[in-house]
Amino acid sequence: MKKLSLFTICLIILVGSWVFLRFVVGGIISVPIPGSVIAMYMGLIVIAILVHISVEDSLFREFRRPILETLVDDKRRLHRRVLVVLIPLLLLGYTYLIIAQRANPPGSPRDAHPSPPLELTYKDEVIGTMQDVVNPFRHYEKDDPEAFKAHVENGKRVYHQNCFYCHGDHLDGQGHFAPYLQPLPANFQDPGIIPNFQESFFFWRIAKGGPGLPAAGGPWDSAMPVWEDTLTKDEIWDVILFLSDYTGYQPRTFGEAH
Amino acid sequence: MRIRTVALLIILFGMLVVLSLTYAQNAPEASEKGKQVYENSCAHCHGVEGRGDGSAAENLLPKPRDFTRGLYKIRSTETGQLPTDQDLFDIITEGMPGSSMPPWETALSANDRWEVTAYIKTFYDGFKEAETPPKQISLSGKVANSEQSVETGKALYSELGCVECHGNIGRGDGTSAPDLTDEWGDQSWPANLTQGWNFRGGSDTEDIFKRFVGGLAGSAMPAFEGDSFPGFGLTAEESSRMIELDNKDEMTEAEEEESAQLYEKYDAAVDIALNLAEGTELSAEEKQIYDDAMKVVYEKSWHLANYVKSLMPEKRPEPAIGNNVLRSQYVQGELPEMDDAAWGTLEASYFPLVGQVVIEPRQFNPTVDAVNVKSYYSDTEVAFLFIWDDRTHTTDETDEETGKILEDALAVQFPVKVPQGPTAPKPYFLWGGRLPVYLWHWKASAPEQVTELTAKGISNAEVQEAQGELKAQGTYTEGQYKLWVKRALKTDDKKDLQLDPGVFVPIAFSAWDGANGDVDTKRVMTSWYTFVLEPVPSSKRFVYPPLIALLSVGFLFGLRAFVQRRNSEEV
Incomplete structure (x- = not known):
């Protein structure tokens, strides 16, 4: 050869x-x-x-x-x-x-998890700093399992009356309205979502919705409603308990200071 | 060697397990596991006791199934029969398109889906009491799809009265469409047969055949008993002859005789069917007549299934996202009017609509699937054709609860100013916010008129002072709206969007179906999509490429000359 x-x-x-x-x-x-x-x-x-x-x-x-x-x-x-x-x-x-070649539209770079504000608010009421606020019902998980279960059940009800259309029965972001929304609804079964954020972060995202996103998050595109207009504070905390209870993922926490 | 044998055995065992799961025909005995899966994944809609009254049910239409009645729409079994276990398992696995029942294939293991199938059956005693397995619809006589079969099916479609609910060409716009209710008294919209992707039990010809023959139990769709077919007991030729004679104004004596004979045969067959339904034993001769009649009925049902299949596109159109944006095509001179054939040659961009569930009052159960859009532009103007299906033509109904006027409408939304660059802010997709949007609002009660609005929020829209810049024409035929709109590319009004070729403009839609209670915020809508006046391709494409090709030839010859000269110098 x-x-x-x-x-x-x-x-x-x-x-x-x-x-x-x-x-x-x-x-x-x-x-x-x-x-x-x-x-x-x-x-x-x-x-x-x-x-x-x-x-x-x-x-x-x-x-x-x-x-x-x-x-x-x-x-x-x-x-x-x-x-x-x-x-x-x-x-x-x-x-x-x-x-x-025909011109194509510019992509829209979007930060899916933009930085939250320093303070967590519900409507105009200041709850505390984003870093320190904890779910007021979380402690029931250890202290009073029955009460905890009741809160999770209530969260489940709230979820299925308000959220599942987009975020899905299985919390996987595949609700029946989801395929035609841009950006796509969050998938809570994704191991990169719940464990990476504190419960205060979820409270902020739920309370303020799409319009409450900073500019980097494309607040004009997201169909996430401003839930503080329709849900009570307790309902939001309950639904957060349900999200972690159903998926089995624990939100991020910071150890208590010694 | 031994490791290999073990591995082989494991693989074989795994295959066996997979096979046994795939081909299992019957659900296991109901167990605690099934109950647990049910309560975790199903009860929020179907209720803890299976009554279809979970916490989510209130806002849903179609309503979640009430399992306590044993009525199932999607079955492979004959009219009046229970579904097979496989039917139930398949529905759980694949979900029901066009409803809120999702596919559970990835969320639940096959084992869990079988367990839950078994558990669901415990809600209705009929499953336990049934002595024989449900009778399945035979698919053996399938009639291949052909032009002739479709034609026959089309004739049957009107003979059987399908038009009354599903409309003349199947858009679900029949005269009785708005008044249909199911077994539980809830609204039951007839299927739009041109949108196969919303068929709850799938849109293959076999699926359609099974729905038609077996009926959709509990819904307003009747089960087609054989004797409800015109000309039951007659051959295909005889039954068409019977209809032909029926339609004659006057019959000769011989024809009257013929008609009477045909009717006699028909009546006899219907009697046999009635006897059978009452449980009477049939004689061998009667059984033969009945079997022959049913054979014809099944054959006709295949024709009908072939016809219905012919009404829909092969698959749901791709939404106009990514690079697949709405591109307005350039034409020289006058833009096509509404009825111009030029629209037919243009492919539509597809914008699926979803319920507006952001701001109260919300719409959880949309009835308008999508809006299709085509567009042309010239040097001075742009024209759009918007096409969407709506089962009802509603112009002035009063909502009983709110007293508001309900009517069908469409709104097209643009930003007032096109955002410069991909990160520049857009107005909020729901009719703007801090940044305003520019809207074209059309209502079915004034089909020749489009109102221009400026909005800074879904409930914060103002009618512009300067109107009349838009020409519009709207029609409603056979369950479909068509709206033609024309506007100048540039206007003097500062509140209007100004259009330039090659600029990508955000566009969004809202639609209202009056008959579905849509009014104000209660509507269907889209988030932002993109629209562009597609620039005429540059004539440079005929200049630069040949130039570059020529230059490259020159370069190659130059290189050769250079090498040759150097070689000769070296020598």
Whole structure:
């Protein structure tokens, strides 16, 4: 078998890497990789190849030999003729596609969990600082399991009269209205949601809804209602108990100061 | 080697378990586990005692099933029969599209779904008392879909009176549609047969056939007993001849004789069916007549299923999100009027509507599925065609509770000023807030008129002083509204949105179905979508690509010349 030239090997590495990233990693193994990330990897590979061939003069000569041969050698006349047609044609097609591409709307970068304010309020009443407020019924979990159960039951009722249309029967954000809302309703079965936030954070999100989000959260898009207009403070705390009780995830807490 | 054998055994055992779960036909005995799953996942709608009266039920329509009556809509069994365990399991697994029953396939394990199936059955004694398994509808005589079958089905559709509820072409807009109630006295809207994605039990031809033959127990949809078919007991040719004769103004003597004979045969077959229903033993001859008659009925039902299937698109259209935005197409000169054929060639953008559940009074049970939008623009004007299905044409009904006038309406919403850049604030999606929105409000009572509004909140809309900049035309035919609107791209009014090609503009919709009690905040709506006057493709696309191709040819020849010269110098 004829030994492959350095140029061909480099070409194979380049094309192979692209196919691997685009179709194998970004298709068979995982979800598609963004074009910009692929471009970055490809840039690295090109640099690696350039470094490799410029280490020694002989390597560089070996690398460019097939290019020069194709340009002038009589043996390579056929290659030359094919390439002189193919290269301009590909460039023609590529530039046409770029120019004729129709413009797409700008994506809207949105922070799904923006920073809360320092103070937690219900309507205009200040409850305390976001850091320190705890669910006033949480202690029943240890002190009085019967009372705790009653609060969870009430939270369940509130949830199913108000929240499940969007957040779903299973609290997985897949209520029957959910598919056609943007942004999508929160999925409380996602292990990244409940354990990452304090109960005061959930109180804030429920009480103030979409319109209460800071600008980074896209307050104009979210269909989350301002629940302090319809629910009492206790109902909100109860529904938070239900969220963690049903999913089995505990909201984040900070240990008591010693 | 031994490890491999063990692994193989484990895999085989796993496959066996999966297979046995997949093919299990009967639910296990009701257990504590089933009760626990039920109370955790189902009771909030269906009630702890299975009466369909959970805390969520109040706001839902269709109502959650009351399990204590043993009436199930989605069955593979014949009229009057209970569902099979598999039927119940399938509904739990797949949910009921168009209602609030979600699919539980991912949320509950197959085992839990079987346990809960068993538990649900305990609410109705009939399941325990039944001595024989329910009789399943035979799908063996399936008639393949063909143009002729669809035609036959179409004729049956009107002969059987389907039009009275489902409307002439199936949009659920029949004359009796608003007055239908189910077994529990709740409103029961007839299906819009053009929206298969909302069919509770699926929209395959087989599903439609089963619903039709078995009926939707408890709903206003009747079960089609064989003898309710026109010409029961007659062959297909005979029954169409009978109808043909019926429709004649005058019959000759021979024809009268023929008609009488046909009726005699028909009456005899109906009598047999009635006897059978009463439990009378049939003679062999009677049984033969009955079986033959039912064969024809089943065949006709397949034709009907094929016809209904032909009324709907293959799948629900993709919503106009992401890059699939509403793109207004450029035309030179005059924009097409409402009836212009040019609209037919344009694909509509699909905007699914959801109930407005943010601000009281809320709408939990929408009846308008979506609004479809098409648009053209010229150098000076833009025209839109909005299309949406509504089962009823309501222009001035008074709401009994509030005394408010209920009527069908549509509102199209834009920001007054287009936000500059992806992070710039938009107005609140529900009719604005701190930032105002610009609205076109159309009402069915004044179909030639669109009112321009400026709003800073859902209950804070003002009619603009300057009106008359919009031309509008609205129609209602066969359960479908069409609204055509035209406006200049630029107006003198500072409160109006000004339009420029290539600019992405947020757009949103609200719709009201008067017959569903929609008024003011009670409505269906969308969040923000995007609309653009699609720029005419640049003519540069014919200039630069060839130029670049030419340059590359020049470069290649230059390179070759350079190499050749260098080589000769080296030599």
